[in-house]
Amino acid sequence: MGSTLAEKVWDAHVVLRRENEPDLIYVDLHLVHEVTSPQAFEGLRLTGRTVRRPELTIATEDHNVPTEDIDLPIADEVSRIQVETLRRNCAEFGIRLYPMGDRDQGIVHVIGPQLGLTQPGMTVVCGDSHTSTHGAFGALAFGIGTSEVEHVFATQTLRLRPFKTMAVNVTGTLQPGVTAKDIILAVIAQIGTGGGQGYVIEYRGPAIEVLSMEARMTVCNMSIEAGARAGVIGPDDTTFDFLAGRQHAPADWETAVQHWRTLRTDDDAVYDAEVHLDADELTPFVTWGTNPGQGSTLDGTVPEPESFDDPGDRASAEQALAYMDLRAGTPLREIAVDTVFLGSCTNGRIEDLRAAAAVLRGRHVDANVRMLVVPGSMQVKEQAEAEGLDRVFVDAGAQWRSAGCSMCLGMNPDQLSVGERSASTSNRNFEGRQGKGGRTHLVSPLVAAATAVRGTLSAPSDLED
Amino acid sequence: MEKFRSHTGRIAPLRRSNVDTDQIIPAVYLKRVARTGFEDGLFAAWRAKEPDFVLNRPEYAAASVLVAGSDFGTGSSREHAVWALLDYGFRVVISSRYGDIFRGNSLKAGLLTVVLDQTTVEELWRYAESDPAAEITVDLEARTIRAGDLVTSFDIDDYARWRLLQGLDDISVTEQHTDDIAAFEARRPEWMPVTS
Numbered sequence: 001m002g003s004t005l006a007e008k009v010w011d012a013h014v015v016l017r018r019e020n021e022p023d024l025i026y027v028d029l030h031l032v033h034e035v036t037s038p039q040a041f042e043g044l045r046l047t048g049r050t051v052r053r054p055e056l057t058i059a060t061e062d063h064n065v066p067t068e069d070i071d072l073p074i075a076d077e078v079s080r081i082q083v084e085t086l087r088r089n090c091a092e093f094g095i096r097l098y099p100m101g102d103r104d105q106g107i108v109h110v111i112g113p114q115l116g117l118t119q120p121g122m123t124v125v126c127g128d129s130h131t132s133t134h135g136a137f138g139a140l141a142f143g144i145g146t147s148e149v150e151h152v153f154a155t156q157t158l159r160l161r162p163f164k165t166m167a168v169n170v171t172g173t174l175q176p177g178v179t180a181k182d183i184i185l186a187v188i189a190q191i192g193t194g195g196g197q198g199y200v201i202e203y204r205g206p207a208i209e210v211l212s213m214e215a216r217m218t219v220c221n222m223s224i225e226a227g228a229r230a231g232v233i234g235p236d237d238t239t240f241d242f243l244a245g246r247q248h249a250p251a252d253w254e255t256a257v258q259h260w261r262t263l264r265t266d267d268d269a270v271y272d273a274e275v276h277l278d279a280d281e282l283t284p285f286v287t288w289g290t291n292p293g294q295g296s297t298l299d300g301t302v303p304e305p306e307s308f309d310d311p312g313d314r315a316s317a318e319q320a321l322a323y324m325d326l327r328a329g330t331p332l333r334e335i336a337v338d339t340v341f342l343g344s345c346t347n348g349r350i351e352d353l354r355a356a357a358a359v360l361r362g363r364h365v366d367a368n369v370r371m372l373v374v375p376g377s378m379q380v381k382e383q384a385e386a387e388g389l390d391r392v393f394v395d396a397g398a399q400w401r402s403a404g405c406s407m408c409l410g411m412n413p414d415q416l417s418v419g420e421r422s423a424s425t426s427n428r429n430f431e432g433r434q435g436k437g438g439r440t441h442l443v444s445p446l447v448a449a450a451t452a453v454r455g456t457l458s459a460p461s462d463l464e465d
Numbered sequence: 466m467e468k469f470r471s472h473t474g475r476i477a478p479l480r481r482s483n484v485d486t487d488q489i490i491p492a493v494y495l496k497r498v499a500r501t502g503f504e505d506g507l508f509a510a511w512r513a514k515e516p517d518f519v520l521n522r523p524e525y526a527a528a529s530v531l532v533a534g535s536d537f538g539t540g541s542s543r544e545h546a547v548w549a550l551l552d553y554g555f556r557v558v559i560s561s562r563y564g565d566i567f568r569g570n571s572l573k574a575g576l577l578t579v580v581l582d583q584t585t586v587e588e589l590w591r592y593a594e595s596d597p598a599a600e601i602t603v604d605l606e607a608r609t610i611r612a613g614d615l616v617t618s619f620d621i622d623d624y625a626r627w628r629l630l631q632g633l634d635d636i637s638v639t640e641q642h643t644d645d646i647a648a649f650e651a652r653r654p655e656w657m658p659v660t661s
Contacts, residue, residue: 015649016642021624024642026649028657036543038498049636052646055659064496078496085498096660117658129542129566145544145570147635155639157646161622193483194536194562227539229565250656259654291483291539312482312534312583319481409492409541428540430487432510 002266004165006200006232009140009263013123015157022159028122028139030152031108032059032095034086035411036127040150041089052156054094058117059086062107063411065100067374067401074100079412093153106377106403109133109345113217114379116246120235120260125152130345130427131230132223136216137243138235138263140200143224163229164272166199170207172280177460179355180215181347181425181444183207183277184222185285185295191275193293196228199273202265203233207279213242214351221346222427225292235260284459286332287429287442289320294429296332298447298459304328323431324439325419332457335441339422340371340452341434342398342445344408347425348376350383352445357389359449359460360396366455371398372414374406398452410435423451466575468632471604472556474529476593476612477519482534486567489538489546503545504552520553524597530557532589538567538578547574557603559610561586572625573635577605579619588615605629 003011016024030053037059044050051057064079074080083100090097098105104115109130112118120138125131127149134141148158168187188195201223203216211219216233223231240257243249250256287295288302294317296303305317305328321328326335342348342356353375365371373393375381381403384390390400407414408426416422416438425448429440441457450458494506511518519525531550537560538546547570550558558576561583571578581589592599592612601612605626609618628635639646 016645022622024639024645026646026653028653029660035495039500039544042498042500047636055661058660063492076496082496082498117660119658122657127542127544129540143542143566145542145547145566145573147544147570147573151636151639154636155643155646156650157639159624159635159639193539197562197565224540224566227536227564248658248660250658252656255654256656291485315481316483409487411492411496428485428487430485430540432491433487436491436493436510 002269004265004269004271005138005202005234005263006140006163006165009121009123010162012121022161025123025158025160027125027152027156027158028056029112029117029124030057031112031124031126031131032057033062033108033128034082035063036146037089037149038082038085040146040153041093043150044093044153049154051093051095051153056156057095058098059090059095060098060105060108060111061086061100063405063409065404066412067404067406067414070100070402103378106379107345107348107405109221110348110376110380113137114377116243116248119243120239121263125158129224130221132228133217133221133345135220135223135230135232136213137239138232138260140230140232142230163200164198166196166201166273166275167271168201168203168275168277169205170203170277170279171205172207172278174207174279174282177446178282178284179444179446180211180218182282182285183279184219185287185292185442186282187277188222188226188292189295190277191226193225193291194227196223196226199228200230200232201226201228203231208233209236212351213238214349217349218346222292225427234264284444284447286447286457288324288326288332289317290323290429290431291316292427292429292442294320295442298332298457300332302326302328302330302332334456336456337369337423337441337451338420339416340369340448341407341422341424341426342372342448343374343376343406344426345376346427347445348374348380350380352425353380353384353389356445356449357392359446359463360398360453361392363396363453363463365397365452369452369455371452372401372407373398374401375403377403407434409433423448423457466632466634469575469577469629470606471602472529473600473602474556475525475527475598476530476532476589476601477525477528478590478593479519479531479533480590483536483539484533485540486538486543486546486564487540490543490549495543495545500548501552503549507549507553529554530559530601530603531555532559532586532593534586535561535583537563539564542566544570544574547571547576551576559586559589572629575629577603577629579603579610581617581619585617
């Protein structure tokens, strides 16, 4: 019997395998940011340990950084201390850091691929659950906790049991106006927020093969929202074309590509689970609740909690509607928002900004809506400005900001206030995620832009009257 | 890490499923650089706005075993969620399902997360609600729980159990295999990327 892609990458990284013990797995790339690393660095200091392979490690400032006035010191003292702590730690342990204001600074999951550091067949870890993003390159990439961050610092390895494998087969063709975000929101609604627990999901099939790298990253990014450890997509010419010429692309390019072409799931490989989705039937998707599985097509209505068979799901839906201040039966298109957020490691890449700008060009953001556009990295910002996208956003009445995690999780000043409602291209609609008491509807960049114009949840097709 | 063999204490029944780590500790509490003192962030939003939330009820103030609905600890990888539970005084969490990263973090940081089926979870909720002072014993060595008349066993990964029983630090265990790591490194292709 053959192997799946994820199994091949795993097996190639086993340092030590012993019966009844987790495998010892080698880590090729360790990404670090300011929030989940300070206690790990402190652990190294307390035990007199060092970082084993600083040259396989990079750090960036992303979660806390303001997206305005970035040439000034961070005003929030606690945030500033956390960022300064990262700077001191990186200097002490010899780790390359991309600080606020640096041309290569940005969200950790945007800059890894952008620098060409994320490559097929690698193991990539970070103290951040959206590390699954890097699986778009055929890397095995997953989030870890701070204890594990310290373990990787000290040993460049992790102790792990192998993940189970799941195939999500997406057949058919996406209709215009339907995006990678709608694919992954539909997958999560289908298998649930716990459906992927213990699995690495391989996304495959004709509708995945035609996706750009940016779109593949959007899909893999939200694997964690289905509970999965990681998401992975088989590398192909689209992958290699994206990597060619990047700063850290292999010098011995031909040898690397030759190896990368072997990173395919064998025809006779068997997955532990398989799920099917038909892209022909997908339409724009939005969430109505407080977890990413509580979603529906934009054409739908807010569901009746009684429609859920499982008592836990019913109770969750009741609690979600109360928190979201929504009534069952309300058409989703009638829900008015206060804020639109375009950005995050899910949808803060150049292609996402282009898609939203195409909708906004010649139109104006509704008078009752504020729209924040936050590029995923300073390079994305630079590229967007070179293409004039910043003018499109500003002319439409949106705010053009600098790079960071921003309103995805509200650790910086970009937050929702109590009761404020957003349409957001980010990944989590949890209670209070974007600010205490804030209410979040997850959407694609296209839906975000159309919603900004109409003021209620909308698709671009709603603007063509 | 402290050794964990067996724990006896009171139960806090948390009748909620899909409790993500943003609910266990909101992001604003993650800005700190210290490793302790996260108890004030535990379920901060629910404690602030819901007077009858389980942790606001005096009869559950002394609880050290949290019994929660399914899919506890989903979402963000923040180990602060585990630290907040430990700092608040919890030693054990019981649920039918967990977010994978949270589960891994808990077992590494010394918080025992036990998996029991939903029917047993509901029995434990009723047990704690009928008598908040009633105790439960979670015996990691024997892999059993005892709560009144309810006695049941639970599964746990052998290696994780051994580490908890011994109170071992993962890094020092791995450092015994430094030669294997060096041998692996010698075999890595030269074209693989370096960051500096």
